[in-house]
Amino acid sequence: MTVGIRDVARAAGVSTATVSRALGSGPVSEALREQVEAAVRATGYRPNLSARRLRSQSARTIGLIVADIRNPFFTAVSRAVEDAAFAEGMRVILCNTDEDPAREAMYLRLMEEERVTGVIFAPTGGGAESLRERSLGFPVVLIDRAGPPGAHDSVVLDNPAAGAGLVDLLVRQGFSRIGGLFGSTSSTARERRAGYEAAMVRHGLVPSVRTVAPNAAAAEAAAARWLAEADRPEALVLSNGLILMGAVRAARAAGLRVPDDLALAGFDNEPWTDLVEPGLTVVEQPVDEIGAQAMRLLFERIAQPDQPVRKVVLSGRTVLRGSTRRG
Amino acid sequence: MTVGIRDVARAAGVSTATVSRALGSGPVSEALREQVEAAVRATGYRPNLSARRLRSQSARTIGLIVADIRNPFFTAVSRAVEDAAFAEGMRVILCNTDEDPAREAMYLRLMEEERVTGVIFAPTGGGAESLRERSLGFPVVLIDRAGPPGAHDSVVLDNPAAGAGLVDLLVRQGFSRIGGLFGSTSSTARERRAGYEAAMVRHGLVPSVRTVAPNAAAAEAAAARWLAEADRPEALVLSNGLILMGAVRAARAAGLRVPDDLALAGFDNEPWTDLVEPGLTVVEQPVDEIGAQAMRLLFERIAQPDQPVRKVVLSGRTVLRGSTRRG
DNA sequence: AAGCGCACTGAAAACGTTTTCAGTGCGTCT
DNA sequence: AGACGCACTGAAAACGTTTTCAGTGCGCTT
Secondary structure (H helix, E strand, O other), X not given: OOOOHHHHHHHHOOOHHHHHHHHOOOOOOHHHHHHHHXXXXXXXXXXXXXXXXXXHOOOXXXXXXXXXXXXXXXXXXXXXXXXXXXXOOOEXXXXXXXXXXXXXXXXXXXXXXXXXOEEEEOOOOOHHHXXXXXXXXXXXXXXXXXXXXXXXXXXEEOHHHHHXXXXXXXXXXXXXXXXXXXXXXXXXXXXXXXXXXXXXXXXXXXOEEEEEOOOHHHHHHHHHXXXXXXXXXXXXXXXXXXXXXXXXXXXXXXXOOOOOOOEEEEEOOOHHHHOOOOOOEEEEOOHHHHHHHHHHXXXXXXXXXXXXXXEEEEOOEEEOOHHHOOO | OOOOHHHHHHXXXXXXXXXXXXXOOOOOOHHHHHHHHHHHHHHOOOOOHHHHHHHHOOOOEEEEEEOOOOOHHHHHHHHHXXXXXXXXXXXXXXXXXXXXXXXXXXXXXXXXXXXXXXXXXXXXXXXXXXHHHOOOOOOXXXXXXXXXXXXXXEEEEOHHHHHHHHHHHHHHOOOOOEEXXXXXXXXXXXXHHHHHHHHHHHOOOOOEEEEEOOOHHHHHXXXXXXXXXXXXXXXXXXXXXXXXXHHHHHHHHOOOOOOOOOEEEEEOOOHHHHOOOOOOXXXXXXXXXXXXXHHHHHHHHHHOOOOOOOEEEEOOEEEOOHHHOOO
């Protein structure tokens, strides 16, 4: 039915071994190589990747497991990862867990069954912890959210510094009743929160923190409740783009003017953050570099499996906009 | 090295055939099935998907090729597709062409080499046309952008009606110098433009159209030029979410107030469209239904390959917001 | 009591490649 | 002239499964 390597071999008048070598890398005379290529064109041959992977015991595939494909941060990273992979002749399997540990576990098992070369992984919740127990059959590089130290290579933002930086900025503008609304599932949110709290204490202010599921609807509800209270904060630090969006909605709904009634500062320089009025002050992550560094760590780990574990920490860039301007 | 089905068989004291049947579907006594499952747990066995696919000649995988993963429309569709696929015990390979015909061709070839069960495809540019020539080894369902009629199943928005609807709405609000800024690469944009032009003519107005690469930067530049002209339009119809975003930026930059100086109406009810001030009037696409219908068509095509070609046309829902309110 | 069908099981073939192994022929060195 | 190495080639094994084929044993029918 479907044309296989033996059909090509017959058409070219050579053995299947020669076809395989001509298509891949092997010593083949120029004459035969051309014959084979002609036969491939004539027959419309497409190699069967399953057979190829089975025999060669190498999938040349890396898995990319992200927590939320709708988050522009992850789409940007995925693009960087894909480009780097193609440059090495590798495929990428993109998996979206939607912050669901069950989906995450399923994808991890899928990666095992696919016998992937390696995985770049943004774990949700306890994902990274459970990761340490089982030994997967492939190297893993964590991005965005680091697991327990020492288990896997990782590349993350300097989250404590970024969280503290937003507090410093707000304090400099004269705000003091600064609240923090953080995601409940990721280590990233925990670290940003730690930075926030440390900076508040350093400035002699009292931290005021709430946590929420990392989606816009939950964030809006939580922010709305908070803003309705008597001693509502005069500024908010939000731990990612979705939570920031929820906070903007809540402020609008409550009729609060930004930044006069409420200042906002968050993470992720998404396209819409400078479209709202006023623009939102955010910490921008070096997404391209995160993706590229993750691939670099992964390839180096594949080349030298017993290397010591490495952690790359990148700095964010604060984008100052109207939402934190006082007076 | 790695544990295979023969290791499980040995551990369970049965043949590999029995293990295979116990794990898949085959007549196996309850006692042996439990022995096998225990052996699987004990050995930590993970089936090798490449081997499984090779032997069974069935990938149980569908490919989803989209033009731009950053477009929330496609991420939403991909979620719907994925859910439907899992319900059938299938995997999804998500591919992002980024509107690049070369990447598109590469992914199409990859799908052939993966021997996928079927593909859901949002072609860019001439992709759909070239698709008709070669006969792929799998059924294809086109979404968002239909190719030449009669070649493939498809599910699309009623784009002409939606384009016309926006014009009608603007005319009703009293606008008459209504321009249209459309993407240059997709059939979707062409259809929306056709609807726009027909409606303009029907209202006795002169259509005024420009086309632009479907990204926010290009759209902003084009809109900026247009708005700087002496006889600039008093309202704009924008053919997708990215172009709409570009137009908003251009209006801001030009210091035009929306909707007093310039009304805006576009496509895709993205989260940010009600965050800007004023909110943007858009046609919302039934993304979940598009994904679900596409999977339905695909599965039915797989079941009955010689069915006549079908085309599902869905209606958009107009979301009225401040950007088109006059006076 | 023999025959039949049914439910289950194992040995071995098969899936489409790559890779090993064992040659070829030919040029070069001694 | 013979030995050796080199560049190339084909036959066949191998990758890890599923599936076919050919039994088993057992209960039921005739």
